[in-house]
Amino acid sequence: MSKALKILFVTPECAPWVKTGGLGDVSAALPQALAALEHDVKLLMPAYPALRALRDGARLLFQRPAQGHWPAARVLHAGRHDGVELLLLDCPGYYDRPGGPYEDPQGENALRFGLLSRVAAELAGGASPWREWRPDILHCNDWPTGLAPAYLQQLQPGGTRSVMTIHNLAFQGLFPLERARELELPPPWLVPDGLEYWHQLSFLKAGINFSDGITTVSPSYAREIREPASGCGFDGILRARAGRLCGILNGIDEAVWNPATDPHLPQRYDSGRLELKRVNKATLQQRFGLQEDDGALLFGLVSRLTEQKGIDLILEVLPWLLAQGGQLVVLGVGEAGLEQQLRDCAGRHPRQVAVELGFNEALAHQIEAGADAYLMPSRFEPCGLNQMYSQAYGTPPVVHATGGLADTVVDLAAAPERSSGFSFSQPTAGALQAALQRVFEAWREPAVWRGLQQRCMAQQLGWRGRAQRYVDVYRELLAA
Numbered sequence: 001m002s003k004a005l006k007i008l009f010v011t012p013e014c015a016p017w018v019k020t021g022g023l024g025d026v027s028a029a030l031p032q033a034l035a036a037l038e039h040d041v042k043l044l045m046p047a048y049p050a051l052r053a054l055r056d057g058a059r060l061l062f063q064r065p066a067q068g069h070w071p072a073a074r075v076l077h078a079g080r081h082d083g084v085e086l087l088l089l090d091c092p093g094y095y096d097r098p099g100g101p102y103e104d105p106q107g108e109n110a111l112r113f114g115l116l117s118r119v120a121a122e123l124a125g126g127a128s129p130w131r132e133w134r135p136d137i138l139h140c141n142d143w144p145t146g147l148a149p150a151y152l153q154q155l156q157p158g159g160t161r162s163v164m165t166i167h168n169l170a171f172q173g174l175f176p177l178e179r180a181r182e183l184e185l186p187p188p189w190l191v192p193d194g195l196e197y198w199h200q201l202s203f204l205k206a207g208i209n210f211s212d213g214i215t216t217v218s219p220s221y222a223r224e225i226r227e228p229a230s231g232c233g234f235d236g237i238l239r240a241r242a243g244r245l246c247g248i249l250n251g252i253d254e255a256v257w258n259p260a261t262d263p264h265l266p267q268r269y270d271s272g273r274l275e276l277k278r279v280n281k282a283t284l285q286q287r288f289g290l291q292e293d294d295g296a297l298l299f300g301l302v303s304r305l306t307e308q309k310g311i312d313l314i315l316e317v318l319p320w321l322l323a324q325g326g327q328l329v330v331l332g333v334g335e336a337g338l339e340q341q342l343r344d345c346a347g348r349h350p351r352q353v354a355v356e357l358g359f360n361e362a363l364a365h366q367i368e369a370g371a372d373a374y375l376m377p378s379r380f381e382p383c384g385l386n387q388m389y390s391q392a393y394g395t396p397p398v399v400h401a402t403g404g405l406a407d408t409v410v411d412l413a414a415a416p417e418r419s420s421g422f423s424f425s426q427p428t429a430g431a432l433q434a435a436l437q438r439v440f441e442a443w444r445e446p447a448v449w450r451g452l453q454q455r456c457m458a459q460q461l462g463w464r465g466r467a468q469r470y471v472d473v474y475r476e477l478l479a480a
């Protein structure tokens, strides 16, 4: 048997403690899956308020004195959770404060996430006082950890290899170039081949240029981001590093997203007892005052309300959808204009449209289970988890065939025997409406619909095989 790897996974969010989107779910499930493959995994994240109780019971690994612009900080060992050891970066002025993890009223995010990156590199590169454990792999996630591979190079890592995972290229971690000095980034790095991007400093670019390996969260997205249309200005550097870039599909945490065991559901069910699913639908209709009609096709949506997610396309086709007798339940937070438009729709059609603005984990599960079909017309989608959650819940997704959505949803018409949802190829309201027309048609044929649900639920969506792909990448890097 090959040697177990030591992996330091660094992330700005991790479920169930802190989650703003899919990165929180992946940061919980992927390290667990790696640990289940018998690797030695430690996860480093900031000690946000939600982690106070764990922080207060944690063991001190070392104290990091104030240095330059950075205040003093501590690294704590907060126990083992589902096989993964949790390391907390405690610096109360930076992290133990109200609001979401990225909220930044004082303009400190460069330093806050610079410190997270710096400490990760120090741990990985043996430059921290805690020398008992040196990882083989430093695995970084998204721009808040992007400086870590650069700092690791500075620290002469020896054998440690770094991997940068891009969960969303649209978030580049841009700051004024002048901040380089306080972040202790040497002037020779402030060039386009380093971490300069149009006279700004980009944390994500640092991660891309300085890491040993780059991954992103689906094979299609790995191809798309090498093209100008989807490259967010980074397509050039990604083409240049294409040999180091690979796409690995996200999985789902089957212990958390499983309708047979889900504690959030009024009624649990599985593919053998699909008829029970309707109890969840009725409960959802009741909760929101929608017409309690099992014959009305109920669409669900749980999402950040942003341009990325194609919410405007849904708003455009909504009058048509409602005229067909459909219903819609939305849970989300995001852009004020979209929130307002959704609220207005619900106000005009209280028996057909329900909107809850906020973050609500339990309700997210209840919508996956209670809806008949799930809407995800994203303009771009690195991977997307909700379409897979909805498949696991027998709620066929309707998606724009882009990024991970293209890799995870097989259209009913394109390949009936393998189908797992509905997809359309242009991100327009017209294309979405045409797909929805097909959804209504399939829904009217119970045998067709039931078959589709069964295929959705029979898929292997778990992390095991997908985590193994990460291990393969780690091993290739270590062998190089």
Ligand code: ADP
Pocket (backbone or CB within 6 Å): 020, 021, 022, 023, 025, 302, 303, 304, 331, 332, 333, 358, 359, 360, 361, 364, 383, 384, 385, 386, 387
């Ligand atoms: P992204 O990371 O781009 O937001 P994903 O589909 O990968 O998209 O993951 C989104 C995750 O966040 C899912 O777990 C989804 O259920 C959750 N989520 C998004 N918005 C909300 C919300 N308002 N309330 C609860 N969960 C939400």
Ligand code: GLC
Pocket (backbone or CB within 6 Å): 021, 022, 023, 026, 167, 168, 217, 250, 381, 382, 383, 384, 385, 404
């Ligand atoms: C990002 C992407 C989403 C992906 C998630 C987890 O937030 O927008 O598509 O599923 O990260 O990788």
